[in-house]
Structure formats: structure tokens, C-alpha cells
Amino acid sequence: MAQRRAAPPTERFPTPAKIAITLKVNGVEHKLTVAPWTTLLDVLREHLDLTGTKKGCDHGQCGACTVLLDGRRLNACLTLAVMKDGAEVTTIEGLAQGSMLHALQQAFIEHDAFQCGYCTPGQICSAAGLIAEGRARTPDEIRELMSGNICRCGAYPNILAAIEQVLAGQRDQTEAPR
Amino acid sequence: MNYFEYSRATDVADALRQIAADPQARFIAGGTNLIDLMKENVARPSRVIDISRLPLTDVEPAKDGGLRIGALVPNSNLAWHPEIEQRYPLLASAILAGASAQLRNMASTGGNLLQRTRCVYFYDTTTACNKRDPGSGCAAIHGVNRSHAILGTSEHCIATHPSDMCVALAALDARVHVAGGAGERTIPFEYFHRLPGDTPDLDANLRADEIITAVELPPSNFTTHYTYLKIRDRLSYAFALVSVAAALELGDGNIAQARLALGGVAHKPWRDREAEDALRGRRPTPETFARAAEVLLAGARGFGHNDFKIELARRTIVRALGQAARGTPQSQSDKRIA
16 A cells, blocks of 8 residues: 555556544534545535635645634645544624624624635635634734735725724623623 | 645644654744645655644743743734833834735744745746756846845855844744754854855855744843834835844943844844944934945945945944934834834
8 A cells, every 4th residue: 555656647657545534523523435536625515515615726826725623723725624523613604693693794794894705705704804803903903913914905904994893893702801 | 836745743743753764854833934835846845844833832031031932932922922012122023014914824933044045046947046956057146136145145146135123033032942863952143144155055054954943032121222224125925125233232322232124135144243243332413324324335345236235235234223222112003114
């Protein structure tokens, strides 16, 4: 086995075995059998029909594929699904609670923080990760820590305003007298 | 991406056994660089050996009072680790200057050292590249070489090492702990990465059967007079044209200790001890800084599009040393350069 070389699909060599994994996606456990080269992004979109997570550059440069994995934001396009066996994934489809939008989703609507909307699921998941990290306080810090999410429409000022609103709302909640 | 096998290493010894059994296999940890290279068919491993679950994720005190950083500590965890923020702020700053928040969450400490150049010709499999395909030539030397090296180049390769973190590690005299078939050894950071010479396919002095287990930082006092100043085409999420890690210890109005390392200018993080000697014992003035820059850049050579980098490097060195001397390190969120 160890000597076997990888082969392009046109050559008649044995195809490496698929691997069974379990992923908990938006609270639902999925048992999957995936090829080693399948990215988490392709699992979400092609195997689970969760097409909210977008494929932009597919090289970790645009952030459209950003999801939360065990609570941390990452680029699903540069993640091999087989490496994340047992992980919990949250995508844009998993942020709302029933008909109640996530505070970031509501803020993006209120601030008109998108035009075409293609980058928006990644922007919102990334912002959720940013808030969980607790490192961004000033507009400069938000901009810097959101720089992994490109918006071709240039909605950056409104994206920033939406994230600022949610962060301020959280601060108000923690500072409110009990 | 080519077809490949996948296996998971259960411990370091198992990882070493697996890599010894298949020389075409590659270790994978964060995957941020390797998967990208695989998608471009630049890397075509027969197998990826998943080391991401090995217990190399601690930041712990080292015997000499320094810190030992496990090879699998993610870049973001390292940058925001209290011990790094307080005792090695130059390293924290350099890490936060690189990549994006998502990539820093994924990328490992060891993988950051082993990331490969972003030279466009290295990535483009239709062009000549001695690093990707030894003996095929270098398309960059007479090509579009605006981002390429000005120091330590060879006629075979003018690629740069892309890391920010490694520039700080070079300045801080880090040591790289590795394990291999022949046992464990420690490599001083200066000798970890290589100049291209006539073997640009080799980025580092790490043998094919070895694995990085930790990066160790010696004790250091560069907590006030330091900066990481990175100059790039956009203000965030771009590789350096030139970056400077500068760290000083001042005493009696003179420079008692000096560290100076550059990124974006060479095949490895560029540390220059002669330039540091030109700083030590002198007053921290713009003239002293200019003299150090002159020493460091004495052998610099441009290849056309990147000629501007020599002057850019000179100015960045002077600005960075000024920031360090004043104790006003470059913010990685407010991008105004003091």
C-alpha cells in the first residue's frame, strides 16, 4: 500500500479509497464517505446541498467560503474534509434560530451591507468568528481582522457599520445593570 | 488536484515511520499552503500524512527561561498567547501582519516555516522554474519580477520567502527542534532556511525524513524598543514588498543590543549581523540607522521591475529603527507609519 503512487484519473491505477467521516453541521450529524481530496467546501455544497457557503477563488484569497469549525472561522476551500472527522461546522444556514435572524444577518440588512450578496455568507460567518475572538474593538481593528473577506461590490463601509452595531449591542448588554 | 492517499499519524514516531515508507508523501497540518499548491498541481503528493492531531500544541516555558512553541500551535493562538504578547511582542506583531484571520486560525507554527514562495512562476506550471522543476530555468529573472528578491539571489532563482512570522523568529534568535529517522536535533533559525544557490528546490535544511516538533525562543528583553514594519501593495492581507523586524536595547543613550531582519527581500528571512554591529554602541540617530541600512544593502541587486525595492528597503529600515528607538511599534491595525 505504502508504495502505491497517486495517479491521475485518466490512468488505470487503483483509485485511493474513500474514507468514512462524521461531521455535525448546523447541529445535525452527518455520516459521509468522502475521497481524501474533497474539501470541506465541496462537502457542504455538493454532498449536503448547503450552497449558502460560496466558492469564490477556491484558493483562500477571497473568504467567500468562510465557515465556523468548532467555533473558529476558517476557509473551507483549503480544508480537507477527511481531516475534520468529528468536527462541528456552522454555516450561514445555521446562524438563524428558526425565523429569528442572527444579529449579524439583521444588521447586514439594516445597513445594506451588500449588493450582489455573493460574499455575504462568508462575511457574516467571518464576523461571527471575529466577535467570538473578542479582539476587535475599534473600526481599524474590525477592518484589519475582516481583511480576509473580499467584497467585489465594495460594500465595506456598510459591512463595517453592521459589525460595529452588533459589537456595540453586545457591549450594551454586558454593561447593562442587572 | 491529483489523487492521493490519506492517513493519520498517531504520534511523532508513527509520522516518521509513514514518511520513511513513502518519500513522495507529504505531511499536512493547517494545509493552507499545501492544499493551494496541490490545487495548482505544483505539489502532487502520493499521500498526505495528517499530523494535525499530534500533541504538539503547547506553548510552555523552556529550560533557559525562554518559551517552547509546539509545531502545531496555530498562528492566531500564538499571536494572541499572553506570554507571546507580553514577552515577545515583536513576534505577535509579525504574525498579525501576515495572511488573514481565517488563515491564521488554520496555519501551524511549523507549517509557517515550511510555506513555499508565492513567486508567480513557481505557481505557473507552464513556465520554467528551477524551484518547481530543477534545471528548467528561471522565468522570473527576465520576467515580471517586481516582488522578487534583491539579496542573496542566484542565477537559478530570485524567489522570496513569504513569511512574516519567520522574520521575527530570525531576529529573536529562535531555534527549530526537529525529529527524524536519525534522532532529534536543533537548528538555529539562521541556518534553517537556505539561499537558492544552485539548489533552489530546497527551501530549508530539513531532511526529507524529518519533522518540526517545536520552535524555541530564548529569553529576550525586546519588549519596548521593537517594531515590525511591513510595506505592501495594499494595507492588509498582502505579502510584503519589504518588511523589517527591528529590536533594540538602549542604555545610556546608546544602542546596547540590536536585531535587524528583513522579509520580502530574499530566499530566506534576511538577518544581517554586520548591520547589527553598525548599530551597537552608537546613538540611535537617523544617521546611525542609515549607516546600518547601507551595510545591509551593500550587496543588493535588482532585476528590473524590483529595482525600487533597494531604496524601499533602505527607507523601511530607517523608519523601522526609528520606531523601535522611540518605543512606538507599528500598529498592525492603524496603518499610519510613524
